[in-house]
Amino acid sequence: MKYSRQRELVREAVEKSSIHPTADEVYQEVRKREPTISLATVYRNLNQLSENHLIRRVVVPGDSDHFDHTLKEHEHMICTQCGCVVDIWPQVSLQALFSGMEGAHITGYDLTLYGICDDCARKRGEAELQDTAHV
Numbered sequence: 162m163k164y165s166r167q168r169e170l171v172r173e174a175v176e177k178s179s180i181h182p183t184a185d186e187v188y189q190e191v192r193k194r195e196p197t198i199s200l201a202t203v204y205r206n207l208n209q210l211s212e213n214h215l216i217r218r219v220v221v222p223g224d225s226d227h228f229d230h231t232l233k234e235h236e237h238m239i240c241t242q243c244g245c246v247v248d249i250w251p252q253v254s255l256q257a258l259f260s261g262m263e264g265a266h267i268t269g270y271d272l273t274l275y276g277i278c279d280d281c282a283r284k285r286g287e288a289e290l291q292d293t294a295h296v
């Protein structure tokens with residue numbers, strides 16, 4: 162891959178973000194430093210970077226793709242309340258676990274966990290407290 166300043170800006174925006182930004186969120190961020198960049202350019206660079214394994218693409222079924230700030234092995238939980246992507250760090254390497262399976266030669270996997278993030282759990286807890294206060 163040839164060096165490109167725009168691609169470096171896209172990569173930096175993904176690596177600095179902890180929220181697993183979508184292409185649109187990366188675009189908003191890069192535009193602050195490179196006002197002339199187009200959304201199409203951001204998409205193209207995100208595709209090139211993830212195809213070259215320089216950033217990780219997080220596929221969210223039924224939603225836009227997200228991009229990850231780290232390449233370290235970890236999984237993702239999608240919050241069913243607000244749709245945010247939460248990093249999950251299993252104590253065992255699932256890659257190693259699956260690669261030991263008999264009768265199947267697993268070369269990769271894509272796992273999506275569903276649940277509720279801390280923020281939403283807190284809000285839900287507060288709502289429940291308010292409910293009981295009225296009883």
Ligand SMILES: [Zn+2]
Binds near residue numbers: 279
């Ligand atoms: Zn949430």
Ligand SMILES: [Zn+2]
Binds near residue numbers: 229
């Ligand atoms: Zn992640």
